[in-house]
Amino acid sequence: MTDQIVAGTLLTMDGERTIWTNGGVLVRDGLIDAVGHRHDLVEQHPDARVMGGPRCIVTPGFVNAHQHLTGDRLIRSCIPDYIQAREAIFDWVVPVHAAHTGDDDELSATLSLLEAVGNGITTTVEAGTVAHPERVARAFERVGVRGTVGTWGWDVGDGPFAADTDDVLERQQSVLESWPTGGLVEGWVTLVGHDLASDRLFSDAADMARAAGTGLTFHMSPSPDDGVAFSERSGKRPIHHLADLGVLGPGTLIAHAVHIDEREMSLLLDTRTAIAYCPWAYLRLGQGVTGAGHHVDFLRQGGRLALGCDTENAGDAIDAVRVGALATGLARDMSCDPTVFGAHEALELMTIGGAEAIGMGDRIGSLEVGKAADLVVHDLSGVGSTPNAVDPALQLLWAGDGRAVRDVIVDGIPVVLDGRSTRVDHEGLVDEAELAQRRLFEQAGLSPTPRWPVR
Numbered sequence: 001m002t003d004q005i006v007a008g009t010l011l012t013m014d015g016e017r018t019i020w021t022n023g024g025v026l027v028r029d030g031l032i033d034a035v036g037h038r039h040d041l042v043e044q045h046p047d048a049r050v051m052g053g054p055r056c057i058v059t060p061g062f063v064n065a066h067q068h069l070t071g072d073r074l075i076r077s078c079i080p081d082y083i084q085a086r087e088a089i090f091d092w093v094v095p096v097h098a099a100h101t102g103d104d105d106e107l108s109a110t111l112s113l114l115e116a117v118g119n120g121i122t123t124t125v126e127a128g129t130v131a132h133p134e135r136v137a138r139a140f141e142r143v144g145v146r147g148t149v150g151t152w153g154w155d156v157g158d159g160p161f162a163a164d165t166d167d168v169l170e171r172q173q174s175v176l177e178s179w180p181t182g183g184l185v186e187g188w189v190t191l192v193g194h195d196l197a198s199d200r201l202f203s204d205a206a207d208m209a210r211a212a213g214t215g216l217t218f219h220m221s222p223s224p225d226d227g228v229a230f231s232e233r234s235g236k237r238p239i240h241h242l243a244d245l246g247v248l249g250p251g252t253l254i255a256h257a258v259h260i261d262e263r264e265m266s267l268l269l270d271t272r273t274a275i276a277y278c279p280w281a282y283l284r285l286g287q288g289v290t291g292a293g294h295h296v297d298f299l300r301q302g303g304r305l306a307l308g309c310d311t312e313n314a315g316d317a318i319d320a321v322r323v324g325a326l327a328t329g330l331a332r333d334m335s336c337d338p339t340v341f342g343a344h345e346a347l348e349l350m351t352i353g354g355a356e357a358i359g360m361g362d363r364i365g366s367l368e369v370g371k372a373a374d375l376v377v378h379d380l381s382g383v384g385s386t387p388n389a390v391d392p393a394l395q396l397l398w399a400g401d402g403r404a405v406r407d408v409i410v411d412g413i414p415v416v417l418d419g420r421s422t423r424v425d426h427e428g429l430v431d432e433a434e435l436a437q438r439r440l441f442e443q444a445g446l447s448p449t450p451r452w453p454v455r
């Protein structure tokens with residue numbers, strides 16, 4: 001493939017957080033081959049195709065550490081706004097998941113990943129509620145992005161795709177074998193989590209992930225509910241219970257961990273367990289992050305933290321910049337101190353910090369020689385970016401969102417150019433998506449109605 005030079009103001013996120021003005025990244029054979037001044041690179045590589053330009057910011061591709069790719073997408077923004085989180089999840093999302101076909105899974109994941117990459121997200125960790133992993137993996141391949149895929153894992157209750165412990169483990173193992181570690185799409189052990197897994201499922205799943213050298217992810221404590229459930233189940237706090245089962249460790253990524261006490265925080269820190277922090281979901285569902293969240297303390301004590309966009313009915317946009325800005329605003333407001341956390345720290349979580357938290361820091365997350373060429377070109381020629389700021393990080397985070405993303409390269413391949421996917425035309429999926437939405441509501445026995453009269 002022809003060499004490419006991606007030019008602009010580079011936020012490299014390397015060890016020194018170097019910023020290059022009028023910089024360039026040379027992309028060769030899927031990897032970053034050189035980082036330097038644009039003019040030098042163009043002179044040395046006259047045949048390379050040049051992308052970006054002087055009024056562009058170039059960042060590493062963003063990491064979304066917690067994203068549901070199925071279920072929610074096809075009923076996005078259809079769940080009533082004024083119901084409790086449990087009702088939204090168990091009376092709406094779960095029945096729709098139960099009605100999902102393999103075609104629905106692929107369509108849903110394709111739309112979600114298209115939106116994500118259009119907003120600069122190049123790596124997505126799927127959240128553990130996929131019925132047809134091969135169809136979701138196919139969506140990753142169609143859209144041309146990096147990520148992890150798992151299959152639905154729970155062995156408590158009789159919800160959709162619940163199974164006995166051995167069956168759940170067998171399905172997880174087959175995902176790991178189908179998508180080995182190191183590929184563009186990796187198999188991870190993914191459980192629903194909460195109190196929806198037996199002790200044996202939690203502990204054998206952790207052993208399985210460790211043996212395969214891959215990740216384990218599941219939900220815990222976005223609200224106080226898991227704390228109540230585990231105190232009835234074992235007399236212990238959830239993270240304490242999981243520590244005793246041997247579930248914690250550097251390969252484990254827990255989604256949320258909002259309502260945790262000091263001892264739980266210490267256990268997460270001591271075991272190097274990572275957290276995917278999804279602040280829009282807690283705000284959207286009213287789960288109390290402003291009172292209970294300690295994610296910035298966790299980070300400041302050396303904790304491994306990433307950001308996630310979560311589901312399209314608790315987020316809802318798959319836009320890392322929006323999440324980063326919210327996380328920053330919450331950190332400042334909750335501490336009444338604007339010096340505790342800023343745009344630069346948010347950008348770290350969206351790139352190298354997030355990559356390290358999901359165990360991929362050696363491959364992605366920064367613009368450094370030898371890393372995979374996952375890059376995003378943000379166009380700052382619009383009126384909202386005029387004049388350009390002195391510090392590109394502030395401009396990107398506080399004044400921006402994914403709409404400024406113009407070009408995206410994943411593994412050296414341009415997958416978005418001029419704001420459009422080079423691989424999938426979403427307009428060709430509109431009819432199919434509308435049809436699927438109607439059918440899913442019918443099959444799930446749901447009939448959403450707007451709150452205000454519609455004439």
Ligand SMILES: [Zn+2]
Pocket residue numbers: 066068127219255310311
């Ligand atoms: Zn989730």
